[in-house]
Amino acid sequence: MATRHRLVITGEEHSVVFDDAAGTVAIDDGEPLGLDAAGAVPGVFTLLIEGRPRRAYVSRRGNGFEVIVEGRRFLVGPAAAGGRARAGLGGKDRPGEVTAPLAGVVIEVRVAVGDHVEAGQALLVIEAMKMQNELQAPVAGTVTATHCQAGGRVEQGALVLEYEPDAG
Amino acid sequence: MFKRILLANRGEIALRVQRTCRELGIETVAVYSEPDRHQLHVRDADLAVPIGPGPSSESYLVIDKIIDAARRTGAEAIHPGYGFLSENPRFADACETAGIAFIGPPAAAMRALGDKVSARKLMEQAGVPVVPGANDIDPSDLARARAEAERIGFPLLVKAAAGGGGRGIRVVERLDDLEAAMRASGAEAASSFGDATIFLERYIQRSRHVEVQIMADAHGEVRAYGERECSVQRRHQKLTEEAPSVAVDAALRRRMCDAAIAAARSCGYRNAGTVEFLLDDRGEFYFLEVNARLQVEHPVTELVYGVDLVRQQLLVAAGEPLPPHTRPLEPYGWAIEARINGEDPYQNFMPSVGLVTQVEAPLGPGTRFDTMLCDGLDVPVFYDSLLGKLIVWAETRELALRRMRRALLDLVIAGVETNIPFHLALLDHPDYVSGAVDTGWLEREFAMPDAGAGDPRAETALIAAALAASMTSAAANGATPAASTNEWVRTNRLRALEQRAGAGGGRGWRRGTGS
Structure with a gap:
């Protein structure tokens, strides 16, 4: 039985097809590669891809996975259909929403509901690990709601502000 | 030697100091902020004292809380680690007043070195090479500044005498720009540090950051453990360090170590410290500043000199002489x-x-x-x-x-x-x-290389994630009563149970189930 998965990694969508009978895997319908995933359980995978051992550390992250391979950490999410792409899973904010790109403490909220903002204007400042990070308006618009306050903590991907983009 | 010391720090450095203490049979007192309750240095301490909420201004930086914790637990000495209160002479004073040994340099040495201009003068007197420059310039005294600038040469740096963290620093490429830079730097210095005094320094381009580890006891022994190369920096933050430096040969090392020892002697330094130098491409070096504490990067020195610098800090703070070294002070490996x-x-x-x-x-x-x-x-x-x-x-x-x-x-x-x-x-x-x-x-x-296509690791990650996804959906589609409890949740529960029971001797179970 062949199973097909559509996944997003580093901002690009790819297909992965497992052919259990043939014992192969194909990426983006390319040449099938021999795959031995015997005994793989969540946690550490030791895969044999074309006979070469590859170690991957896999854990759940939201509706996707965190996978660490040779020092690099990837966030692999399901392809766009359904499910909202969050900052941190390679996706961008949905229009009208601003999410926290990192967890931290809100130092300052520079806008209030009803304010009109220009693209690139600073909306709020989040501090993490003694570094301040400014969140900017992606496009011009009017702030319709704020979901955080100075001194409060936000998690990565949390909705912090909503706005109505300017028409046109 | 001390029987019990307090660690006025957190994170890896608290753990580092604590490990040596545990080896030497010295009890440790950990202090911790609320979010640090479950840190390893708290777990491994003999006593632990909460000192307040997360922000360091309400916990690790509050002198009274630290001193109080030391008093209540009977700690004889405090190790400040790096950062936080480690280079604060008022903290060293407070320890002395409380009758607690501060594991670091005397407050007077910290004060002498903490002010950049006084440190410069001290080094000039001690014969330590400093970057050619001019001290104590009033930002309104343009005539003197011009004369000094022409003597020093361009490009040069205008710096705030009281500054720190890169504030109040301006690069001046030619004489015409001097006045504006002086005014800006002086104003920034006045508002940031309450002192508008500036100084000028030749701007040495393409220099290396090479520093020398020193250790001084109360019996007149001052020792230099060679250099560390710390030139790989991003926004003035070191990212990787090594010992020795490719740019330093045995003769240069001798000269730099002698200069560092002279620097330490000039201010009555004791305990561990680091003398930072700029090293230019002609092999000339200039005093930059002294870091009056144990450095983040001290382990590279420990490995090539075969020493435990924390142990030496403890010995020195307890008034004991530095142990004799058994082989020449040259880096090995x-x-x-x-x-x-x-x-x-x-x-x-x-x-x-x-x-x-x-x-x-x-x-x-x-x-x-x-x-x-x-x-x-x-x-x-x-x-x-x-x-x-x-x-x-x-x-x-x-x-x-x-x-x-x-x-x-x-x-x-x-x-x-x-x-x-x-x-x-x-x-x-x-x-x-x-x-x-x-x-x-x-x-x-x-x-950084391109994050996207072309990284072969992404292929493995993709296959692993797809495999995980198929396992998850297989579990979710199963008709068992636990259908909603997918493989991931069950595995995590199993893991939590095993950890709680301490079964399987730590981490082995992960690999064990996969074999």
Whole structure:
């Protein structure tokens, strides 16, 4: 039985097809590669891809996975259909929403509901690990709601502000 | 020797100091802020005292709370680590007043070195080379500044006498720009530090940051443990350090060590310290400043000199003489440190905090990992981004670089972004491999490889994620009563149970079930 998965990694969508009978895997319908995933359980995978051992550390992250391979950490999410792409899973904010790109403490909220903002204007400042990070308006618009306050903590991907983009 | 000391710090350095104490049979008192309750240095302490909420201004920086904790627990001495209160002379004074030994230099030495201009003058008198410059300039005294600037030559730096952290510094390329730079620097200095006094210094371009480790006891012995090369910096933050330096031969090392010893003697220095120098491309070196504490990067010195610097700090603070060294003070082999920070090198080094779900430390010959990390640690947002330091030692620099790559590949930190990919990319850069770097090199020459296509690791990650997805959906589609409890949840529960029961001797179960 062949199973097909559509996944997003580093901002690009790819297909992965497992052919259990043939014992192969194909990426983006390319040449099938021999795959031995015997005994793989969540946690550490030791895969044999074309006979070469590859170690991957896999854990759940939201509706996707965190996978660490040779020092690099990837966030692999399901392809766009359904499910909202969050900052941190390679996706961008949905229009009208601003999410926290990192967890931290809100130092300052520079806008209030009803304010009109220009693209690139600073909306709020989040501090993490003694570094301040400014969140900017992606496009011009009017702030319709704020979901955080100075001194409060936000998690990565949390909705912090909503706005109505300017028409046109 | 002390029977009990208090660690006025957190993270990997608290753990580092504590390990030596435990080896020497010295009891430790940990202090911790609320979010640090479950840190390893608290777990491994003999006594632990809460000192308030997360922000360091309400906990680790409050002198009275630390002194009070030491008094109540009967600690005879305080080790300040680095950062926080380590270079605060008022803290050293407070320890003295309370009758507690401060494991660091005397407050008077800190004060003499803390002011950049007084330190400069002190070094000039002691015969330590300083960057050609002019001290004590009133920002309104343009005539004198012009005369001095022409003597020093361009480009030069205008610096705030009382400054720090890069504030109040201006680069001046030609005489016409001097006045504006003086005015800006003086104004910034006045508003930031309450003192508008400035000084001028020749701007030495493409220099290395090379520093010498010193250790001084109360019996007149001042010792230098050679140099560390710390030129790979981003925004003045060191990212990797090594000992020795490719730019320093035995003769230059002797001269730099002698200068560092003279610097220490000039101010009655005691305990561990670091004398920072600029080293230019002609092999001339100039005094920069003294870091009056144990440095983050001290382990590379420990590895090539075969010493435990923390043990020596404790001995010196207890009034004992430094132990005699058994072989010449020359570095043996090569050591490199990689600072593992919680930041995303693919997103302009944006900080990353959160729950660390899994840690696997590299093992094997010549490999040391000083870290605060453990499975289940929630990295707090309040402190700096240093998660750990990976340090390797090998017979030669080339072998040490190879060992570093191997160790980085064996290091697994799940749950937060780290700069491990940065360190791996650094090892691919020919300038870094040959050691042809200066303090501006990283920002001038280095770029992270493309995060997207072309990284062969992405293929493995994709296959692993797809495999995990198929396992998850298989579990979710199953008709068992636990259908909603997918494989992941059950595995995590099993894991939690095993951890609680302490079964399986730690981490082995993960691999065991997969074999």
